[in-house]
Amino acid sequence: MGKEELMKKLEEKIRNCQKCPLGQLRTNAVPGAGSYDAKVMFVGEAPGYWEDQKGLPFVGRAGKVLDELLAEIGLSRDEVYITNIVKCRPPENRDPTEDEIKACAPYLDRQIDIIRPKVIVPLGRHSMKYILEKFGFKAEPISKIHGKTFEARTLFGKIVIMPMYHPAAALYRPPIKEELRKDFQKLKGLLNSAL
Numbered sequence: 001m002g003k004e005e006l007m008k009k010l011e012e013k014i015r016n017c018q019k020c021p022l023g024q025l026r027t028n029a030v031p032g033a034g035s036y037d038a039k040v041m042f043v044g045e046a047p048g049y050w051e052d053q054k055g056l057p058f059v060g061r062a063g064k065v066l067d068e069l070l071a072e073i074g075l076s077r078d079e080v081y082i083t084n085i086v087k088c089r090p091p092e093n094r095d096p097t098e099d100e101i102k103a104c105a106p107y108l109d110r111q112i113d114i115i116r117p118k119v120i121v122p123l124g125r126h127s128m129k130y131i132l133e134k135f136g137f138k139a140e141p142i143s144k145i146h147g148k149t150f151e152a153r154t155l156f157g158k159i160v161i162m163p164m165y166h167p168a169a170a171l172y173r174p175p176i177k178e179e180l181r182k183d184f185q186k187l188k189g190l191l192n193s194a195l
């Protein structure tokens with residue numbers, strides 16, 4: 001089976017999933033969007049109000065920030081892949097629980113295995129913690145490790161992880177936006193290097 005078929009099947013599974021209580025509360029599950037051949041995969045936290053309404057990732061205010069940051073390094077949404085660690089919206093946008101992450105993260109694991117990205121960018125601390133620990137690294141405060149790179153080996157080759165602040169954190173905090181901008185420039189350098 002090709003990537004396209006595998007991803008479509010997985011997305012269908014996510015849209016019908018009831019593996020955790022969030023399945024009962026959602027309007028739409030949000031599997032992810034973008035290129036199945038993306039070199040870089042962005043992993044946010046969980047859908048918010050608009051994402052739940054539309055079934056698409058990062059289409060609310062945080063998404064506008066992400067679009068801006070992507071545009072600044074010449075990337076469009078259709079050449080990257082964007083998803084979340086938890087695919088259904090937690091009520092009142094609360095943080096996802098450990099149990100919800102545990103129930104949902106196997107979908108993210110599958111997406112990584114199918115897409116085989118060169119770079120994974122976890123956005124925010126929940127995603128950073130899950131991804132770093134998955135590849136055998138220790139989670140650290142996002143203020144300390146954002147923009148740093150971690151090299152991991154996978155069955156499909158080398159992968160670089162570069163955690164960043166969550167774009168929503170930049171909404172009312174210009175200094176965080178500046179850090180995100182700088183980290184995106186680093187990402188651009190990484191993508192232009194011999195990956």
Ligand code: SF4
Pocket residue numbers: 014017018019020021022023024029086087088100103104
């Ligand atoms: Fe299934 Fe994940 Fe939605 Fe829970 S959050 S119902 S595990 S898709």
Ligand code: URA
Pocket residue numbers: 044045046047048051056057058059060062063084168
């Ligand atoms: N915040 C996230 O973490 N993900 C989204 O898809 C939207 C907002």
